[in-house]
Structures are given as structure tokens and as C-alpha cells.
Amino acid sequence: MHDFVSILASLDSPGIYLGWGAFQIQLGNLIVILVMILLFVLALFLPFPSGRKRK
Amino acid sequence: MSTTNLRASRADKDGLARRPWRGTVREYDLFKELTVALVVMGIITLGLSAVFGSPDEPSVTLKSWAIAAPADFVATATAELGGTSETAGYGPPYNKTADATQTLGPLDLQSFSGVQLPIDTANDLVIDPLTTLNSPPPELADWVTASDAQRTTWTTAYSDALTKATDNDPANVAAGDYGPVPVLTDSLLTTAKQGALDGVLTAKDKFYNFDYTRGTLFLGDGAYFGDLATAQHLTGDQWGMMNETGNTPGQSWLWLFSFWYQVEPFASAPNADLLVVLMMLVLSVLLTLVPFIPGLRDIPRWIPVHRLIWRDYYRRR
Numbered sequence: 001m002h003d004f005v006s007i008l009a010s011l012d013s014p015g016i017y018l019g020w021g022a023f024q025i026q027l028g029n030l031i032v033i034l035v036m037i038l039l040f041v042l043a044l045f046l047p048f049p050s051g052r053k054r055k
Numbered sequence: 056m057s058t059t060n061l062r063a064s065r066a067d068k069d070g071l072a073r074r075p076w077r078g079t080v081r082e083y084d085l086f087k088e089l090t091v092a093l094v095v096m097g098i099i100t101l102g103l104s105a106v107f108g109s110p111d112e113p114s115v116t117l118k119s120w121a122i123a124a125p126a127d128f129v130a131t132a133t134a135e136l137g138g139t140s141e142t143a144g145y146g147p148p149y150n151k152t153a154d155a156t157q158t159l160g161p162l163d164l165q166s167f168s169g170v171q172l173p174i175d176t177a178n179d180l181v182i183d184p185l186t187t188l189n190s191p192p193p194e195l196a197d198w199v200t201a202s203d204a205q206r207t208t209w210t211t212a213y214s215d216a217l218t219k220a221t222d223n224d225p226a227n228v229a230a231g232d233y234g235p236v237p238v239l240t241d242s243l244l245t246t247a248k249q250g251a252l253d254g255v256l257t258a259k260d261k262f263y264n265f266d267y268t269r270g271t272l273f274l275g276d277g278a279y280f281g282d283l284a285t286a287q288h289l290t291g292d293q294w295g296m297m298n299e300t301g302n303t304p305g306q307s308w309l310w311l312f313s314f315w316y317q318v319e320p321f322a323s324a325p326n327a328d329l330l331v332v333l334m335m336l337v338l339s340v341l342l343t344l345v346p347f348i349p350g351l352r353d354i355p356r357w358i359p360v361h362r363l364i365w366r367d368y369y370r371r372r
Binding site: 014015016017022023024025026027028029031032033043044045048 | 287288298299305318
């Protein structure tokens with residue numbers, strides 16, 4: 001719980017930036033993009049919820 | 056019989072709707088569900104926005120600038136007086152500075168709008184605010200009655216002296232003929248430190264005014280505001296278009312727009328904004344016309360993601 005609170009508090013601290021040459025990305029943006037890609041892949045492979053068939 | 060009733064009677068030929076319900080029943084409290092849903096969703100919304108909401112950075116004002124970086128403020132005010140600031144040389148929509156616009160061959164989009172927000176930096180940002188003071192500095196008269204050449208001589212000399220002074224501090228400027236410029240800029244600094252300049256520049260000519268153009272341009276002409284942006288990774292050459300302050304996620308969907316500013320030939324081009332806008336325009340048109348472009352429209356055949364999504368359908372086919 002303490003770790004969670006410290007992570008939340010760090011949202012307002014100077015950002016963490018990752019860079020490779022001209023490419024640079026803020027950690028928050030990277031997490032959002034990775035989560036979007038993960039959701040896209042999950043949406044591809046998880047089966048549709050079948051639910052109850054209509055009579 | 057009305058049309059609605061006629062339809063209902065047709066749909067209910069076997070009287071299904073009129074038969075009494077013989078299945079199970081249970082109590083259902085619509086008001087209770089609405090209340091619980093409202094309270095739960097309200098708590099979740101407020102909680103998440105308090106934790107993950109956009110960061111609440113304190114506003115940068117002319118007052119905070121004047122207090123935090125008075126030397127930069129005075130140097131910028133001098134540049135506004137002398138007409139050498141970025142705003143003074145920006146061209147449309149603020150003024151008609153020659154060769155200031157970004158062009159590509161004959162294409163000059165910046166000039167299309169014309170001068171919609173005319174700003175005379177010396178008068179609008181320095182002289183006019185000083186005249187609104189209860190006791191304007193008497194040196195204002197010297198400025199008003201001086202010739203343009205004399206004004207330029209004063210501001211150039213004072214600007215150079217500020218650059219050479221220790222810490223660029225006006226208090227350390229060597230003695231010289233700067234005319235009324237030191238007094239005027241110092242009066243403006245005092246006005247700004249008291250918080251009055253923010254109001255004067257915002258409420259120009261109107262009682263209620265939410266037009267922050269003048270104050271923002273003045274702020275942007277100094278080094279202080281730009282340095283703050285650089286420290287927060289918000290400038291164009293830092294992918295700043297995508298970033299929020301701190302670790303809060305920003306506008307990651309602007310990655311492509313931001314990308315062009317990082318690579319050559321855009322990164323060092325004097326007309327980078329125009330080039331990037333045109334590049335995005337071309338790419339947007341290509342995206343819109345995908346169904347008509349051979350090769351591009353065949354990509355789904357080469358990478359059949361849709362077959363993965365609708366795999367049940369394609370398996371049965």
C-alpha cells in the first residue's frame with residue numbers, strides 16, 4: 001500500500017523520460033501505449049463472450 | 056384507431072402482451088439502484104480524478120516571473136520597447152515584419168490571415184500599462200516625445216549593458232545614456248511584482264476580459280517561461296507536444312505529429328511548422344483514400360488481422 005501511495009505521489013514529481021537517440025518518451029505515455037497494445041492483442045485472442053443463446 | 060395501436064394489435068395477434076405473467080417475480084427498487092449507482096460511480100470518478108487527474112501546476116504569471124527572474128523580466132521589457140523581441144518580429148497575425156513568415160516556395164499560409172491581432176510591443180506591453188498607474192513615471196514623456204532613432208539608441212545601449220552586467224542585474228549596469236529606459240522597465244517590474252500588470256494586460260479596453268494574448272506573448276518573449284517548459288520536457292524538440300508535466304500521461308496520440316520535429320530535415324528547417332503540417336495533411340489524405348490506393352488497400356490481405364478477429368466465421372466457411 002505504501003508503495004502504491006508513493007507511486008501516486010510521484011505523478012507530480014519531475015517526470016521519468018526514456019530515450020534512444022532522437023526518440024524520447026515519458027514513462028506515463030509509454031505505460032499508456034503498452035496497455036493499449038496489450039488490450040488490442042487481448043481483444044484479438046480472447047474469445048467473444050458467448051452468453052446465453054436466444055431461443 | 057391510431058397507427059401505433061394498429062401496429063400493436065398486429066404484433067400482438069396471439070394476445071401475448073395481454074396474458075398475465077406466470078414466471079417468477081422479484082422485487083426491484085429502481086430508486087435504490089439509481090442511488091447506489093450514482094454514489095458508487097461518483098466516488099470512483101472523484102477518487103480516480105483526484106489520483107490520476109491532470110496535474111495542478113501553479114499558473115505562471117507576470118507576477119511570478121517578475122519575482123522569480125527580475126533580470127530576465129527587465130531584459131524582455133527592454134526588448135519589447137526596442138521592438139527586438141520575438142513577438143515584435145513574428146509577423147502575422149501580430150505585425151507586418153518583413154520575411155518573418157514560414158514559407159514553402161510561393162506558399163505563405165501565415166500571411167493568409169493578415170494582421171488579426173495587431174500588437175505594438177512597446178506601446179501595448181510597456182508604455183500603455185505604465186500610463187494606467189496612479190502616478191506614472193515622469194520619464195514616460197521623454198519616451199513619447201523622442202524620435203524612433205533615439206528610442207532605438209537607448210534600448211540597444213541598455214540591452215547591451217544588461218547583457219554585460221554581472222548576473223544581468225539592472226542594478227549592476229554600467230553608467231551610460233539609456234534615456235528613460237531603465238526607469239520605465241523598473242516601473243514595469245514593480246507593477247508586475249505587485250500583480251497589477253497581469254490585470255492591466257488582460258483587461259485592456261474592457262471591463263470583463265479573458266484575452267490572455269498580450270500577457271502570454273510578453274511571458275513567452277522572456278527566457279524564464281521557455282526554461283520552465285524545457286525543464287518539464289514540453290518544448291517541441293523534446294516531444295513536448297505529447298507530454299504532460301511530471302509522470303502524468305499526456306497526448307500520446309500526437310506521436311506522429313511530434314515525431315517529425317525530431318528528425319531531419321524538419322528538425323533544423325526554419326519553416327518546420329509549415330513542413331510538418333503539410334506532411335500530416337498528405338498522410339491524412341493518403342489514409343482517407345486507402346480504399347482507392349493499390350498496394351495500401353491490399354495490406355489487410357497480406358496481414359489478415361480481420362481473419363483472426365472473425366476466426367469463427369472463417370473456420371466455418
